[in-house]
Amino acid sequence: MRKRFLLLIIMSSILVLAIGGGFLWLFFPLREEVLIISDNRYIENHIPVGEQWKLRFSLASIGKKLSMETIEFDTLGDPDNLDTLISDSRTARTSLIVFSPLITSDIVLHQDVWTQRLSQLHGEGISSVGIGVAPEGLFDLLFTYENSSSGWSEAAKALSLLSKDNPLPTVLLYTAGEVNAEANARLFEQHYKERVLEVLPVSLSTRAAIDTTVEKLSDMGALYVVSPYVEGLAQYASETNDQKIRWIVDASYTPVIQRRNLEGVVADDLGASLVELFSSGFENRSGGVSIRSPLFTTYRSMKRAW
Missing domain, CATH: 3.40.50.2300 (Response regulator)
Structure with a gap:
């Protein structure tokens, strides 16, 4: 009994030291x-x-x-x-x-x-x-955000894996003419390996135009809608709530999609971006010239939130 008690004390002490050491490593002043x-x-x-x-x-x-x-x-x-x-x-x-x-x-x-x-x-x-x-x-x-689209390629790979054995009707919806939206849409399309993908660029964001696009999504039987950026996203989401469509969107638009309809988001990856910044030898520079660096993005599944 005494040996067990001593062993418990030792193991508890090791655990406390490990946790304390971890916090000290993270927050070392x-x-x-x-x-x-x-x-x-x-x-x-x-x-x-x-x-x-x-x-x-x-x-x-x-x-x-x-x-x-x-x-x-x-x-x-x-x-x-x-x-x-x-x-x-x-x-x-x-x-x-x-x-x-x-x-x-x-x-x-x-x-x-x-x-x-x-x-x-x-x-x-x-x-x-x-x-x-x-x-x-x-x-x-x-x-x-120029050339910072790694998250959309990750999203394409994740959805390809999900659709591998059971092709799922997927629509790529974005605002035509918006530079970053078009670039991210192309990146997703390049990395999406399944055949069931409809590309749907839209030019107008009026109520009538959105209603027409929502009807198209219904006619296509869309189960997944991937939208790097589309003007009027909140209305699209509201109009499709009863269609059981699952969305993949930029993380900034998380609040406008009901959680049960949110498949995943593409979010800024500040950790990877800052590590790359410091690893590149970034130093405090003389004023007048800004260094420009692509912001890394990453894909996060939101299934755990359902």
Whole structure:
């Protein structure tokens, strides 16, 4: 009995040390810090809790630690609110600040103020990283959605595997003329190995045009609709709720699809993007020239949410 009791104590001690060591590895205070400043919606759709842990592990693997702060949507528009959040959130170990796409757009909108403030951060050894579209020289680095389509090839492979033994009617729906939508649609089509794929680009987003397209989806017997981007997606989703269609969409549109109809999402992969950034030898640069780098994306099945 005593031996069993001692063994239990030893095993418990080892487990506690392992867990404690893991947390120390992730949150070691002397590591350089990557600070992500985001709106709540981006966190919910692209970096939910499970993905946050993956992001922490990715950064820890290259000797960095993660810190995250959110700003309320209704406080955007006033540069002083964001500036205060940055000042309160940064530490002596902060070396990089990443801004979500919405906050990047807000900074661009007030670039007359932020050009100087980001330059000041740069002078203090803190690099700024935007996501999306921004003028040259505003951020030290800009993650762009151009050529960042790996998630759509992953989605195609996942759906091909699902349809391998039982071909499932699938429709590729996107807005014609939208550059990223067309590029992502082509990528999906190239990697989708099954024959049952209808390609449906749409040009109009009026109520009548959407109703007509929904009728086409019904006539095609679509079971899966893959949509990198289509204008009026919320209405499409609402009109097809009773058709048992399962959707694969960009993670930003997660809220407009009922969970029971959501097959998967393509989300930003900040972990892979940041690891690649640091592995490429990125350093704090002199101002005036932004490095542009494709933002990696990844496919996530949402079946577990049903």
